[in-house]
Amino acid sequence: MTIMRYDEAVDHALGQAMAADPSVVTWGEDVEILRRVLQSRFGPERVRDTPISEQGFMYAGIGAAMAGLRPVVELYMIDFGMVGWSAIANAGSKFKDFSGGRWNIPMVLRAGVGGWYADGGQHEQTFWGSLSSYPSTEVVVPSTPADAAGLMLSAVQSDEFTVFLTPKLLDQQILDYLGGDQRSTLDLTPVQPKAGAIGEVPDVVTPIPFGKAATRRTGSDITLVSVGIGVHRCLEAADALAADGIEATVLDLRTLAPLDTEAIVEHVGRTGRVVVADEDYSRGGLTGEIAALLLESGTTARYARVAVEQTIPFAPHLEYAALPNAERIAAAAKSLA
Structure with missing residues (x-):
């Protein structure tokens, strides 16, 4: 290594x-x-x-x-x-x-x-x-x-x-x-x-198969699903939630096509609550796709999403507020819990 x-x-x-x-x-x-x-x-x-x-x-x-x-x-x-x-x-x-x-x-x-x-x-x-x-x-x-x-x-x-x-x-x-x-x-x-x-x-890299999500943290109360930077924001949110007695699973999708539908259904079915954090736009994107997946699979869960809702501003403090930051993710999780 x-x-x-x-x-x-x-x-x-x-x-x-x-x-x-x-x-x-x-x-x-x-x-x-x-x-x-x-x-x-x-x-x-x-x-x-x-x-x-x-x-x-x-x-x-x-x-x-x-x-x-x-x-x-x-x-x-x-x-x-x-x-x-x-x-x-x-x-x-x-x-x-x-x-x-x-x-x-x-x-x-x-x-x-x-x-x-x-x-x-x-x-x-x-x-x-x-x-x-x-x-x-x-x-x-x-x-x-x-x-x-x-x-x-x-x-x-x-x-x-x-x-x-x-x-x-x-x-x-x-x-x-x-x-x-x-x-x-x-x-x-x-x-x-x-x-x-x-x-x-690894000094000698081995291929990681597509369509296989990684569980970055395991908790029994809620599932936080994301990709890229969103995974790290979810981990930050999970730390904050743990301080309030809410234990979160953090699922890193790694690939969006193919999508690890089995992992999503399994984790959300177990916790019964899910927040999808997405740095893409909320309309017509990953957040809606996962909501549809859960409905089609018959998974019963409370659902929330945190995504980009507007044109991303230049000013750093406004940019931070517009992106799916840890505070927004934690607030969405608490609204379900």
């Missing part, structure tokens, strides 16, 4: 995959800077910089995947993918089905997601609710360095179109690169979970 930052763990797994399989390549916006360690190891033919033309290099990745490569295509943040969203919604997610299964799309779209670092409503979205709705698309959101490594290796080895989303608050390299002088005075220490930003990672 080696102690690594979250971003180092992802690149560690990607480097292992590139060493084992010459068809694995990566390109995207400023990867010469962000992935300079990989470029020095594998060369500019396999780690390539691209122009800032999201639609162009995303479609190039899909074409390369159809031609036999396993590209990892990188966006700074998923918000920028809106420029070329057709590549996701109309190509990567559907060409396998359009071809009757003759063409797989073994491509990974890697992108930063989420807020907490004062970048505003055009740069702090997650969109994983929308992404999870597309067919033949896997959506991955790791919350720890070890999971980030194991899930990235699974993503590269998958024959499906996979969207690998890294919470920017955990990815120190992205924060440093995007921060600049304009955020040099912003103290992220109070909001950045140390257990997610740095941790032990």
Whole structure:
């Protein structure tokens, strides 16, 4: 085991995959800077910089995947993918089905997601609710360095179109690169979970299967369900709830497509109460999907959700209030208890 930052763990797994399989390549916006360690190891033919033309290099990745490569295509943040969203919604997610299964799309779209670092409503979205709705698309959101490594290796080895989303608050390299002088005075220490930003990672990474949630804490009174940064906010809320005699289970979904429906039903059925904490928008997203799942499974439970209800503000104190913080999660849990 080696102690690594979250971003180092992802690149560690990607480097292992590139060493084992010459068809694995990566390109995207400023990867010469962000992935300079990989470029020095594998060369500019396999780690390539691209122009800032999201639609162009995303479609190039899909074409390369159809031609036999396993590209990892990188966006700074998923918000920028809106420029070329057709590549996701109309190509990567559907060409396998359009071809009757003759063409797989073994491509990974890697992108930063989420807020907490004062970048505003055009740069702090997650969109994983929308992404999870597309067919033949896997959506991955790791919350720890070890999971980030194991899930990235699974993503590269998958024959499906996979969207690998890294919470920017955990990815120190992205924060440093995007921060600049304009955020040099912003103290992220109070909001950045140390257990997610740095941790032990196996020296030889093994794949973590998709669709298998992880139980981060066990309690008998209520289940808190989330992904990414939300998992850490749920753990903070669980500590506060325990001080009031309420014991919470915290379920880390890890992947949203496929979704570990069995784990959700099992834990919520046991506690009879559930709060879904989601950094995506409340309308048409993960929170509603889980509510529907519980209804369709016949699970009897009291339900609440804590999600993004508005455009995320720039001002840090307003941004914090708009995102699913620990205080909002704990308050929702208490309303059910």
